[in-house]
Every structure is written in structure tokens, then in C-alpha cells.
Amino acid sequence: MGTEPKRILVIQTAFLGDVVLTTPLFQVLRDRFPTAYLAALVIPGTREVLSGLPILNDVFVYDKKGRDRGLKGLRSVARSLKAKRFDVCLLPHRSLRSALVAFMAGIPQRIGFVQSPGSFFYTRRVWRDGSRHEVRRNLELLKPLAPDLPLEATASTVRLWVASTDEDRDWANHCLAEHGLGTNDRMIAIAPGSVWATKRWIPEGFAAVIDGLMSRYNRKILLVGSRDDVPAVDKVTTHCRQKPVNLAGKTTLRQLAAVLKRCELLITNDNGAMHVGVAQDIPIVAVFGSTTLGLGYGPLTERAVVVERDLRCRPCGKHGHAACPLDHFNCMKQITAEEVITAATKYMEAVPPS
Ligand code: SF4
Structure with a gap:
């Protein structure tokens, strides 16, 4: 040209x-x-x-x-x-x-x-x-x-952007304060949704991670996601012994970005929230099921751990499916809560005992 x-x-x-x-x-x-x-x-x-x-x-x-x-x-x-x-x-x-x-x-x-x-x-x-x-x-x-x-x-020099405004940040601060969360609280966001079922880790897994992080590590947990993610998030909360703050479906995208910016870490599926988290420059622990990093959509940050299983059937598609084509869903079912918690601790600062 x-x-x-x-x-x-x-x-x-x-x-x-x-x-x-x-x-x-x-x-x-x-x-x-x-x-x-x-x-x-x-x-x-x-x-x-x-x-x-x-x-x-x-x-x-x-x-x-x-x-x-x-x-x-x-x-x-x-x-x-x-x-x-x-x-x-x-x-x-x-x-x-x-x-x-x-x-x-x-x-x-x-x-x-x-x-x-x-x-x-x-x-x-x-x-x-x-x-x-x-x-x-x-x-x-x-x-x-x-x-x-x-x-x-x-x-090698570019970064992802999601631009939250002062208004979004004020909203996030106000919202978190309403849930009793102050600037000294260590918060971890969890995004259990995805458009595709085979990209969603099992709800029992997320629930065990939430319980473990809250009881053993004294973390506050925020469940995040879009309105479409509400059913997946609700399934997680039904398995939780402790109550996380549920913001799924309650934030706009830019408010979500502002909320994530306040968090120490995001634990997520391979979904849009993962990239919003990367854009906020927070560490990521991502659970990958039917998709793999090789497809080219992994978290674009050095501060990320991807928890996954080495199975011959992965990846079973470019995006995901409504159900496991092989019916066993081992790519997700074999991932344990302890693995995810261990990955998360890599990015968690020590919290003095309360
Ligand atoms: S076929 Fe394999 S990769 Fe695909 S959903 Fe089933 S277990 Fe996961």
C-alpha cells in the first residue's frame, strides 16, 4: 500500500x-x-x-x-x-x-x-x-x-487493555465496602463461567478451592462473571461450605475490571474474564479443560499458572462443546482442588494471622 x-x-x-x-x-x-x-x-x-x-x-x-x-x-x-x-x-x-x-x-x-x-x-x-x-x-x-x-x-511490548473509569473504580470500592471488604482485605476473584460447558471446571472443584482459601488462608472470595454465567456460579455456591461474595451478573465489564484490579489473584476457566484479569495486570490461575494453550488463547502474562491434564483427547475442538464428546470429561474431572490451591499460593502474599 x-x-x-x-x-x-x-x-x-x-x-x-x-x-x-x-x-x-x-x-x-x-x-x-x-x-x-x-x-x-x-x-x-x-x-x-x-x-x-x-x-x-x-x-x-x-x-x-x-x-x-x-x-x-x-x-x-x-x-x-x-x-x-x-x-x-x-x-x-x-x-x-x-x-x-x-x-x-x-x-x-x-x-x-x-x-x-x-x-x-x-x-x-x-x-x-x-x-x-x-x-x-x-x-x-x-x-x-x-x-x-x-x-x-x-x-513482546504490547499489553491487553480494558479501560475502567474513575466512576467504575468508585463503584467497585463502594460495592466491596458494602460487602464489608476494605483495603486491607486480601481478595481473590473466581470466574467459574464460560460460554462452553467443556471449558467449565466442575463446581465441586471451585467450591473446594473457595472453602480452602477462605479457611486456611484467610482470603475473601469474590465470584465474578456475566449475567450468562450466573447459573454456573450458582452451582458453585451450592457446594460451598463458606459463603463467598457473589458479584456474578452484577457488574458491567468495566466494573468487573475495576473489581479485579482490587484483587490479589484471579482463578478462572479459559474465558473472557481471564483476559480482563490479564488486562488488570493481576496474576492468573487458569483451569484448562477441552482447550489447550496451543490454540493460542492463553493468559498473556508471565504471572500465570495453567492447571491442566495431559490427555490425548485434548484439545477436542477450537472452542469447546456443550458436553464431553467422549462422555467422561476427564480433562476437568481429574483436576483437583489441591492443585489449584497450590498454584494460587504461588501468587498469594503471606497474611499475618488474625
Ligand atoms: S474429549 Fe477430552 S478434552 Fe474433550 S471434553 Fe472430553 S475429556 Fe475433555
């Missing part, structure tokens, strides 16, 4: 974790093209992650399962994007619908992955290296725009 892009759109209409993992791409775009108008197209549920990011000029919403569903909705979104006169579109999300939107919006340069089912609609295709982390893979999309950019060195 000869001239520098002036108006750049990034389409990322996947889940929360995918959007958080796209934030380094925005950062590098902003650093490289400081005066460009830079915007994102996301689904309603993830808009909030990006709307506070100062490096973005705009965040547009594609409500593909609601208001904008069907061909009529797609046309309407494409029309409004066309009016914004973007000259470049990057498509980290490998989706036919996203590719079609960019094409119908008449964006002259459309850069995406060769492996996308919509790659037919792109003007430039780059190889998506399955062996790399998703953040690094996304940076590959910059090659046609900035061929001289040292991607390896750049990837």
Missing part, C-alpha cells in the same frame, strides 16, 4: 475474550498511524470494553442477533459504515458475515486471514499461524499496511 491509511476500521464481532485480545492491535495501529481516524465494529455485549479506550475515535455496534439481524440489518450496518468513508478495514474475526459487511461498506482495502470463510471478500490476505498466540496472530494483519514493522519485537 502506497499511502498511509487515514480512516481505519477493525471489525471484531466475536466474544469478549476475542475483543480484549484485539486491543493490542488497536494500540499498535494508533502508535503507527497517530493521526488516523481509528474505529471498531463490535457486538453490543462487548462495546463497553472498547468505548473507554482513548486510542479509539469511535466504536460502532453490529447487533447481528438482534436489531441488525438478517440481510436487511447487514445492509443497514454496511450503509452506515460506508458513510464513514473508511479506507482500510482489518478483520481479525474470521467470519463470512464480517467480511461481507466490509465488502458491502465499499471499504477499498480489506485485510483478513487466508483461513477465513469470507477471505473471498478481502483485497489482502495474510496467513494465520495456528501455532502463535492470538495477539501475535492479529498483529500479522498489519503486514500489508506496515511491512517494515518488526512484529516479533512489537508483540
